[in-house]
Amino acid sequence: MTAVGITDPQPPTASDARVRRAASTALAVIVVLAPLSQVAAVLASWGPWDDPDPVASVYAHQQAYVTRAWFGQVGALTLAPATIAIGLLAKRGSSVLALVGLVLTVPGLLNTDGNPEDLLYGAARAGIPMESARAAYEHLSELPALGPFGYYAYSLGFVVGGVILGVALFRGRIVPWWAGACLAASGVIGLLGLLTPLGTVASTPVALIAWVLVTVAFTACLPHLVRPERA
Numbered sequence: 283m284t285a286v287g288i289t290d291p292q293p294p295t296a297s298d299a300r301v302r303r304a305a306s307t308a309l310a311v312i313v314v315l316a317p318l319s320q321v322a323a324v325l326a327s328w329g330p331w332d333d334p335d336p337v338a339s340v341y342a343h344q345q346a347y348v349t350r351a352w353f354g355q356v357g358a359l360t361l362a363p364a365t366i367a368i369g370l371l372a373k374r375g376s377s378v379l380a381l382v383g384l385v386l387t388v389p390g391l392l393n394t395d396g397n398p399e400d401l402l403y404g405a406a407r408a409g410i411p412m413e414s415a416r417a418a419y420e421h422l423s424e425l426p427a428l429g430p431f432g433y434y435a436y437s438l439g440f441v442v443g444g445v446i447l448g449v450a451l452f453r454g455r456i457v458p459w460w461a462g463a464c465l466a467a468s469g470v471i472g473l474l475g476l477l478t479p480l481g482t483v484a485s486t487p488v489a490l491i492a493w494v495l496v497t498v499a500f501t502a503c504l505p506h507l508v509r510p511e512r513a
Contacts, residue, residue, distance in 0.1 A: 306508040309367060313504055316357060316364035317497040323353035324490045337416045340402040347403050354397065362391045365447075367507055368465075368500060372447050375454020375462075383447035390440030398422045434476070441472030448499065461502035468495035 326349045340347050365387055373380040398419065405415035422428045427436070448466025451457055471492040 310504055310508055312360045313364045313367055313500050313507060314497070316360035317493055317500050319353045319356035319360065320493040321490065321497060323350050323357065324486060324493060326350040326353060328486050328490075336399055337402055337412060337419055340399055341406045341412050341415075344403060344406055347399070351397070351400070351403070358391075362388055364500060365391060368451070368503055369447055371456065371503055371507055372450035372454060372462075374456050375452070376450045379446050379450035379453070383443045383445075383450060385443070386439040387443030387447065390436040390443070398428050437472075437476055441469045441476070444469030444472065444496070451499070451503070457503050457506055461499045464495045464502070465499035468492045468499065471495065 326346060366384060369380050369384040369387075372383065401422070402415055402419055405418070406412075423430070426432050445466045446469075448462045448464070448469060450462070451465060452459055452462030454462075469492075471488060475488040475492060
């Protein structure tokens with residue numbers, strides 16, 4: 283009987299190494315850029331959005347809204363993949379918690395109805411009277427994603443999912459313990475933000491603190507995502 287040999291896997295080629303480096307670089311950019319874009323969006327909103335009336339804010343600060351919208355677009359393209367990468371890392375600490383955290387968090391990043399204030403910007407640029415735009419804006423609350431159900435479902439799922447992912451990271455001890463603590467704390471602060479009316483003095487600092495904590499947590503995870511530890 284002829285013995286069947288076991289073929290050793292081929293060593294990685296120089297091309298394979300370049301592809302891995304490129305993928306690692308892309309992942310690093312996405313993971314850091316995603317929360318930083320939201321920090322920038324909050325800073326761009328500071329001042330103009332201290333007014334509790336979103337219609338008046340957009341009409342009075344149209345250029346500031348465009349700036350915030352660009353940062354928001356960067357977040358729309360990067361936050362979901364960055365969060366999934368963090369969830370896969372958190373899976374090493376607890377598969378169940380990581381799965382639940384991702385199921386809750388990612389849909390909040392993929393609200394397909396977009397930002398209703400875009401309607402206000404378009405109305406302002408078209409010269410539509412503010413009160414007419416206000417009437418249209420108020421009717422958006424009749425839609426499921428933009429009414430009370432959508433607001434609390436997406437927002438609550440997002441912040442609770444962040445807490446759960448933070449706990450999974452903390453339990454896994456693959457990253458520094460404070461990375462998981464920062465991510466969990468950002469979710470707790472996000473919960474407080476849901477109770478803080480938009481446009482009040484406290485709403486912008488609350489959002490800023492939460493996203494800074496997310497940035498710290500994601501950045502701390504970066505070395506373990508780019509160069510994952512062997513099991």
